[in-house]
Amino acid sequence: MTISLPVVFVLGVIAWAAIKFLGIRLWAALVIALFGFWLAHTFLAPAVESGTRTGVQIVNGQHV
Numbered sequence: 001m002t003i004s005l006p007v008v009f010v011l012g013v014i015a016w017a018a019i020k021f022l023g024i025r026l027w028a029a030l031v032i033a034l035f036g037f038w039l040a041h042t043f044l045a046p047a048v049e050s051g052t053r054t055g056v057q058i059v060n061g062q063h064v
Helices: 007-021 026-039 045-060
Strands: none
Touching (some): 007 026
């Protein structure tokens, strides 16, 4: 069974859970999100994308 969820929804749920149950402050969650957007526009973006794709393949059981 394959479920397709937007990444923004998944990250939103994770952020909500971190704020609600781990006591993460809202401003800290916003700073982390903004840092992620900034990082996506640097020379490190291809490495982050490659690492993310590899991690997803490992979780899905599609060994690289």
